[in-house]
Amino acid sequence: MPLQVPTNIITGFLGVGKTTTILNLLKNKPANEHWAVLVNEFGEVGIDGAMLADGGAMIKEVPGGCMCCTAGVPMSVGINALLRQKPDRLIIEPTGLGHPKQVIKTLTSEQYLNYVDLRATITLVDPRNLSDTKYLSNNNFNDQLAAADVVIGNKVDQCSSEDIDTFNDWVSVQEPALIYHQLVKQGNLPIELLDIERREALTSTIQNEREQQLHDHSDMEPVFELPPEQAYIRRENKGQGYFSCGWIVGAEHLFDFDQLFSMLSDLTAERVKAVVNTTKGCYAFNVSNQVVTVNEISLQGYESRIEVIDSQLLPWAELETILLMLCGIKV
Known part of the structure; x- marks a missing residue:
């Protein structure tokens, strides 16, 4: 056996x-x-x-x-x-x-x-x-x-x-x-x-x-990857009374750490998770009940990934504009 x-x-x-x-x-x-x-x-x-x-x-x-x-x-x-x-x-x-x-x-x-x-x-x-x-x-x-x-x-x-x-x-x-x-x-x-x-x-x-x-996802694509010619991509999901929106941003774009922390602290979404390349290094962000937890991690050359989940449909386009501004991508 x-x-x-x-x-x-x-x-x-x-x-x-x-x-x-x-x-x-x-x-x-x-x-x-x-x-x-x-x-x-x-x-x-x-x-x-x-x-x-x-x-x-x-x-x-x-x-x-x-x-x-x-x-x-x-x-x-x-x-x-x-x-x-x-x-x-x-x-x-x-x-x-x-x-x-x-x-x-x-x-x-x-x-x-x-x-x-x-x-x-x-x-x-x-x-x-x-x-x-x-x-x-x-x-x-x-x-x-x-x-x-x-x-x-x-x-x-x-x-x-x-x-x-x-x-x-x-x-x-x-x-x-x-x-x-x-x-x-x-x-x-x-x-x-x-x-x-x-x-x-x-x-x-x-x-x-x-x-x-429940439903069959046998033909589902793997976790989304960022195409080499794109600076970022956005993907959404919904189900079981919840909505999510996620972004992948190229590793060459650095988020302003302090502004990102402030923005996440003000965000009213029920759940936010992120691994982000910032001006202070690569950090994992966890947000629950508007409490932000931050841990430095040692990933190198990895794209920034941000996921927001809430029981209400949030204005994803407005949030995207703010995120792109924080990492210097022109909309």
């Missing part, structure tokens, strides 16, 4: 800190191990792959929120490509707007029986969201929590005591009971959690109650 690769799904809604968590796990992995990460994004331009590339893992991206579709062709192609590299562990990060049950169904199918050792599904949640009706009424948010073997309450340093009590109360009433739960900050969870075995009963009761909402 071929070697089964230990595999974990790390899921959670938009802005909960999945990518930061995976980066922390990569920093703390055994030095002699080679890990692979399959990452899916709702947006079209591929931000997480660039962020995770600094972690030293093998990365494969699936664009446009399609990983969790019933057919799962793009996901299977990505998994197969990574398994051929014989990693010591595979981590799968579905989009924050994805259906984790479909990912579990694929990984536990006969297709991967001899190749994947699926262990605990870890769902990250911001405890503050457990009191917000916008999240509690969202099917995907509830799907992600229902699929979890382990629930991690992230961003505890930003939570009130009431938020923490809500998280603890929610955990205590789950049926079936969770295998493990913990409150952490900045995605710092123990690496040992990856080896917790999943609940077999959860997989056996998976229902496809919303399969009709």
